[in-house]
Amino acid sequence: MSxxxxxxxxxxxxxxxxxxxxxxxxxxxxxxxxxxxxxxxxAMDIPxxxxxxxxxxxxxxxGGTSIGLVGTVLKEVRRRAPSRPIxxxxxxxxxxxxxxxFRMIHGQTDIAxxxxxxxxxxxxxxxxSFHKAIFAPGTLxxxxxxxxxxxxxQKLGVISNHVHMVGAQGAERAAYEAQGRKDWEVMxxxxxxxxxxxxxxxxFNFGIDEDGRYLGxxxxxxxxxxFSEIWAELVDQGAITQGEYVxxxxxxxxxxxxxxxxxxxxxxxxxxxxxxxxxHVETRIVPCPYAKAFGDHGDPARFAREYIPTLRSxxxxxxxxxxxxxxxLEERREIIARFYDAYQERVAxxxxxxxxxxVHIYLICSKA
Amino acid sequence: MSxxxxxxxxxxxxxxxxxxxxxxxxxxxxxxxxxxxxxxxxAMDIPxxxxxxxxxxxxxxxGGTSIGLVGTVLKEVRRRAPSRPIxxxxxxxxxxxxxxxFRMIHGQTDIAxxxxxxxxxxxxxxxxSFHKAIFAPGTLxxxxxxxxxxxxxQKLGVISNHVHMVGAQGAERAAYEAQGRKDWEVMxxxxxxxxxxxxxxxxFNFGIDEDGRYLGxxxxxxxxxxFSEIWAELVDQGAITQGEYVxxxxxxxxxxxxxxxxxxxxxxxxxxxxxxxxxHVETRIVPCPYAKAFGDHGDPARFAREYIPTLRSxxxxxxxxxxxxxxxLEERREIIARFYDAYQERVAxxxxxxxxxxVHIYLICSKA
Numbered sequence: 142m143s144x145x146x147x148x149x150x151x152x153x154x155x156x157x158x159x160x161x162x163x164x165x166x167x168x169x170x171x172x173x174x175x176x177x178x179x180x181x182x183x184a185m186d187i188p189x190x191x192x193x194x195x196x197x198x199x200x201x202x203x204g205g206t207s208i209g210l211v212g213t214v215l216k217e218v219r220r221r222a223p224s225r226p227i228x229x230x231x232x233x234x235x236x237x238x239x240x241x242x243f244r245m246i247h248g249q250t251d252i253a254x255x256x257x258x259x260x261x262x263x264x265x266x267x268x269x270s271f272h273k274a275i276f277a278p279g280t281l282x283x284x285x286x287x288x289x290x291x292x293x294x295q296k297l298g299v300i301s302n303h304v305h306m307v308g309a310q311g312a313e314r315a316a317y318e319a320q321g322r323k324d325w326e327v328m329x330x331x332x333x334x335x336x337x338x339x340x341x342x343x344x345f346n347f348g349i350d351e352d353g354r355y356l357g358x359x360x361x362x363x364x365x366x367x368f369s370e371i372w373a374e375l376v377d378q379g380a381i382t383q384g385e386y387v388x389x390x391x392x393x394x395x396x397x398x399x400x401x402x403x404x405x406x407x408x409x410x411x412x413x414x415x416x417x418x419x420x421h422v423e424t425r426i427v428p429c430p431y432a433k434a435f436g437d438h439g440d441p442a443r444f445a446r447e448y449i450p451t452l453r454s455x456x457x458x459x460x461x462x463x464x465x466x467x468x469x470l471e472e473r474r475e476i477i478a479r480f481y482d483a484y485q486e487r488v489a490x491x492x493x494x495x496x497x498x499x500v501h502i503y504l505i506c507s508k509a
Numbered sequence: 510m511s512x513x514x515x516x517x518x519x520x521x522x523x524x525x526x527x528x529x530x531x532x533x534x535x536x537x538x539x540x541x542x543x544x545x546x547x548x549x550x551x552a553m554d555i556p557x558x559x560x561x562x563x564x565x566x567x568x569x570x571x572g573g574t575s576i577g578l579v580g581t582v583l584k585e586v587r588r589r590a591p592s593r594p595i596x597x598x599x600x601x602x603x604x605x606x607x608x609x610x611f612r613m614i615h616g617q618t619d620i621a622x623x624x625x626x627x628x629x630x631x632x633x634x635x636x637x638s639f640h641k642a643i644f645a646p647g648t649l650x651x652x653x654x655x656x657x658x659x660x661x662x663q664k665l666g667v668i669s670n671h672v673h674m675v676g677a678q679g680a681e682r683a684a685y686e687a688q689g690r691k692d693w694e695v696m697x698x699x700x701x702x703x704x705x706x707x708x709x710x711x712x713f714n715f716g717i718d719e720d721g722r723y724l725g726x727x728x729x730x731x732x733x734x735x736f737s738e739i740w741a742e743l744v745d746q747g748a749i750t751q752g753e754y755v756x757x758x759x760x761x762x763x764x765x766x767x768x769x770x771x772x773x774x775x776x777x778x779x780x781x782x783x784x785x786x787x788x789h790v791e792t793r794i795v796p797c798p799y800a801k802a803f804g805d806h807g808d809p810a811r812f813a814r815e816y817i818p819t820l821r822s823x824x825x826x827x828x829x830x831x832x833x834x835x836x837x838l839e840e841r842r843e844i845i846a847r848f849y850d851a852y853q854e855r856v857a858x859x860x861x862x863x864x865x866x867x868v869h870i871y872l873i874c875s876k877a
Contacts, residue, residue, distance in 0.1 A: 267634075
């Protein structure tokens with residue numbers, strides 16, 4: 142659900158271990174951070190004392206993008222503590238396809254799983270939101286999440302001039318930032334309660350880097366501005382109403398580095414007081430695989446054709462939700478198709494500058 | 510998956526908290542055994558010491574049939590041990606609809622959930638087979654399973670004269686009984702390893718009672734004999750081949766009371782040696798809700814129309830699997846439809862004696 146709808150299902154259907162480039166991009170983000178995660182694990186005291194060791198992947202979707210990292214981490218824990226039973230817990234929202242996740246972990250897809258390689262390993266799933274308590278206090282050793290915490294926990298007021306809070310102004314933007322701050326603190330406070338002393342979190346999230354860059358906005362054409370412009374064109378063309386434009390808002394907050402780290406550095410903050418500390422922070426850009434491929438093949442139509450479906454996979458529900466429920470479903474579907482067709486035509490006509498580069502803020506935290 | 514494909518999804522779609530009679534039957538089995546389960550819980554030492562308490566429902570399907578019992582048990586544990594975090598773990602095979610399970614537990618369906626009523630409760634799912642280790646050693650307090658352990662863990666040889674082992678003879682029947690014995694011992698040995706000392710298991714399974722009765726065979730017309738007869742008629746009619754008839758076998762073993770209890774009473778058995786003991790055994794018959802309703806309405810056509818879909822829901826995959834894969838899918842579907850139509854016509858023509866009464870062997874075990 143959370144990780145831009147990763148597509149291990151598609152991969153499995155394509156067979157032969159083929160990874161779509163959509164998944165490859167999100168997987169690149171995680172795989173590229175493996176040394177950072179192993180460093181966090183290395184800094185942990187993991188006595189070989191026979192007690193349970195528990196790791197969680199929060200917002201796992203189908204687990205396809207993190208399977209390499211999770212296998213690497215669990216094998217390292219097994220190496221350092223041969224006597225400790227390991228629990229690996231995957232979480233996402235109830236509507237997530239947990240069956241697909243379990244089929245992959247248990248080796249029933251084309252994707253290689255670590256499960257049979259690690260003795261004394263027990264895998265579970267939870268559908269409890271990471272804004273709530275997932276685990277009993279003091280029972281979690283290592284928490285991981287990638288590309289999930291930008292979703293806010295409740296619907297907010299409208300953004301009148303844009304579709305995403307990155308383009309919002311004044312009080313409208315402030316409302317998203319306030320909810321983003323609250324959600325982040327609630328998420329961290331819950332994890333602080335669950336972590337054992339010395340436990341670690343590796344939190345890789347969409348955010349706004351030191352140069353103001355964010356997903357799809359790294360110097361070329363802004364993806365979210367393009368979404369907003371084309372959606373507004375549909376108003377001008379009479380295809381949707383101004384009210385629908387205003388009602389269309391991604392339920393997301395992109396946080397700055399300062400916003401991500403504040404609760405971990407302010408001694409007055411409940412997160413800090415719960416014992417959570419910042420060990421490491423950095424920002425990284427992972428290039429859009431479609432734009433990269435376009436650099437090789439140079440075919441604008443092909444680029445547009447390959448690029449739009451990945452944008453659509455995670456953004457469609459937001460635009461669909463923005464449309465009036467009084468429109469027949471078929472009419473709503475036609476509007477959505479027209480919207481993405483327009484985006485595709487725009488890219489095919491003038492491809493330069495279009496790219497969904499990933500901008501992540503990488504945090505390592507420890508529990509005091 | 511396991512519990513005759515319970516239909517909370519159908520219920521949710523029907524809305525308004527309506528329970529189909531199919532689910533009502535399987536739910537009756539569990540609800541009726543609630544006092545027995547509470548007695549097992551009462552016999553347990555559950556100190557209020559702040560440590561984790563873990564319960565499992567193995568072969569949970571969508572969780573709909575056990576939700577009442579699980580809520581009752583967890584509330585009793587919470588009452589006796591207010592300080593203990595409780596973990597509730599649901600297990601089934603990877604293809605199970607875990608999303609539906611989680612949606613129900615987290616209150617996203619019409620079915621009332623206990624989740625918000627019990628503080629300090631953490632819900633998880635596992636897709637590890639109960640023939641394998643689901644939990645770390647010594648971490649499970651109470652294990653429950655209903656109507657799941659009759660599935661055997663691997664495909665066996667054919668049954669030449671019948672479709673189910675209850676109708677098999679000689680070496681063919683012995684092969685099923687041997688696999689059934691092995692699976693049962695492996696299942697119990699795994700649970701013995703996982704249970705804490707003093708932990709309990711409540712195991713309610715399809716079986717053969719002291720009078721030779723089993724599911725759909727309680728004195729009237731035998732359901733499995735009827736399956737076999739109609740399937741054989743399709744051979745006579747040239748609709749399927751004799752080879753397909755022979756290849757059609759439910760992957761199930763119905764065990765007798767003696768077979769269920771032997772590993773728990775024989776000091777030489779690995780299960781007994783692992784510390785598992787029989788506390789209680791009894792057999793019960795829970796009447797078929799369709800036959801019961803027929804007693805009220807007296808309409809044979811209605812009875813047949815309502816009765817066959819529930820049989821079909823859990824038996825169809827076995828008959829489908831028995832057909833040659835060389836037949837086009839559409840042709841296989843037509844044969845299956847014809848098969849159940851014939852069953853329905855048979856019931857409508859002469860309804861007396863048809864009934865899918867549930868016959869369960871109820872076991873309570875303790876870990877020494």
